[in-house]
Amino acid sequence: MSEQLLNGEISPAVISVLGMGGMGKTTIAKKNYNTYAVKRHFQRRVWVTVSQKFTPTELLQRILDCVLGTTTEKEIRSLTDMQLGERLRALLENVRYLVVMDDIWEKGAWGLIKCDLSASPGDRVILTTHIEDVATHAQGQVHRLPLLSEESWELFCAKVLPAGERCPPELEKMGKEMVRRCRGMPRAVLVLGGLVSERERTRYEWEALRRRLTQELSADTNEMVKNIQGLSYDDLSGDLKICFLYMGLFPAEMEIDATKLVQLWVAEGFIQQANGLTLEETAERHLEELANRSVIQVVDRDYMGWVDRFRIHDLLLHLAKDEGRRNQFNDVHGGSPPGRR
Numbered sequence: 001m002s003e004q005l006l007n008g009e010i011s012p013a014v015i016s017v018l019g020m021g022g023m024g025k026t027t028i029a030k031k032n033y034n035t036y037a038v039k040r041h042f043q044r045r046v047w048v049t050v051s052q053k054f055t056p057t058e059l060l061q062r063i064l065d066c067v068l069g070t071t072t073e074k075e076i077r078s079l080t081d082m083q084l085g086e087r088l089r090a091l092l093e094n095v096r097y098l099v100v101m102d103d104i105w106e107k108g109a110w111g112l113i114k115c116d117l118s119a120s121p122g123d124r125v126i127l128t129t130h131i132e133d134v135a136t137h138a139q140g141q142v143h144r145l146p147l148l149s150e151e152s153w154e155l156f157c158a159k160v161l162p163a164g165e166r167c168p169p170e171l172e173k174m175g176k177e178m179v180r181r182c183r184g185m186p187r188a189v190l191v192l193g194g195l196v197s198e199r200e201r202t203r204y205e206w207e208a209l210r211r212r213l214t215q216e217l218s219a220d221t222n223e224m225v226k227n228i229q230g231l232s233y234d235d236l237s238g239d240l241k242i243c244f245l246y247m248g249l250f251p252a253e254m255e256i257d258a259t260k261l262v263q264l265w266v267a268e269g270f271i272q273q274a275n276g277l278t279l280e281e282t283a284e285r286h287l288e289e290l291a292n293r294s295v296i297q298v299v300d301r302d303y304m305g306w307v308d309r310f311r312i313h314d315l316l317l318h319l320a321k322d323e324g325r326r327n328q329f330n331d332v333h334g335g336s337p338p339g340r341r
């Protein structure tokens with residue numbers, strides 16, 4: 001993909017990344033977006049998370065927010081779609097740009113802004129989607145993400161075992177059986193690894209988990225990924241469940257600041273102080289456990305190795321929203337993004 005991004009001679013300008021939820025579309029797009037070569041090559045880089053529901057106005061506003069920074073947010077809100085499009089065209093006209101539209105659900109999303117992006121040679125747009133039609137409709141290069149093969153086992157071991165350690169022989173068969181059922185889906189392997197690593201490394205514990213998972217992992221691939229995430233949620237302690245549900249109030253794929261979230265959890269009274277720790281320290285331990293379980297995806301750690309920024313996969317965010325609704329959590333907490341109430 002990097003060749004297609006950087007080589008101005010190659011057309012077309014649009015690259016679609018196609019794969020089911022949890023296959024690694026956002027990861028691969030972000031990796032490319034953040035390479036040194038890409039940062040140097042493109043004068044402007046724009047990242048928008050599209051997701052399921054959006055209006056044309058919102059989409060244009062979000063792109064402009066990203067180009068201009070949020071300082072002009074108020075001004076942008078007052079513009080019509082036509083004016084928004086004009087602003088965007090003017091801003092991108094004489095610069096080489098890369099626009100990433102992550103997680104598109106409808107063909108229309110690309111069509112809506114296509115005419116506002118004045119593609120000159122060298123400009124690039126990456127679309128990620130799980131819908132075949134959306135990818136082919138964009139009439140660009142389609143990258144179909146492959147499922148993991150042997151890497152699944154390596155990914156699992158890296159998650160479950162201390163660095164450089166091999167899986168104990170008496171556990172290997174059971175481990176491989178569970179991993180096989182994840183069918184090469186990175187997200188499922190990571191969540192499985194999280195479930196396993198929270199247990200003792202004994203035949204008894206792994207066998208109990210393997211049995212519990214058998215039925216859940218037999219569903220079709222999309223359902224299987226959802227099921228294992230559901231299990232991972234069920235496996236949380238009561239305190240962590242509440243902390244997790246609270247995260248359902250954040251927008252999809254938003255990068256969340258750990259310090260801020262810790263303060264919010266504490267202020268909401270969700271944290272039961274652990275022995276010998278402050279409330280904040282207890283909350284930090286919660287965040288580490290959620291990271292270990294791959295409930296959250298760590299973006300950055302601080303110099304001490306603690307989670308600094310993270311995001312939540314949109315599949316899990318849906319789970320948090322659904323569970324929150326079922327438990328009437330969102331009613332109590334207003335359903336508006338944290339910090340904006």
Ligand SMILES: Nc1ncnc2c1ncn2[C@@H]1O[C@H](COP(=O)(O)OP(=O)(O)O)[C@@H](O)[C@H]1O
Nearest residue numbers: 020021022023024025026027028155186187297
């Ligand atoms: N090739 C890979 N190897 C290891 N982990 C991966 C790989 N691709 C994705 N992941 C992990 O799988 C999870 C899901 O990836 P993500 O990019 O969010 O999927 P998608 O956007 O397709 O739903 C993330 O936690 C990511 O770190």
Ligand SMILES: [Mg+2]
Nearest residue numbers: 025026027103
């Ligand atoms: Mg994604």
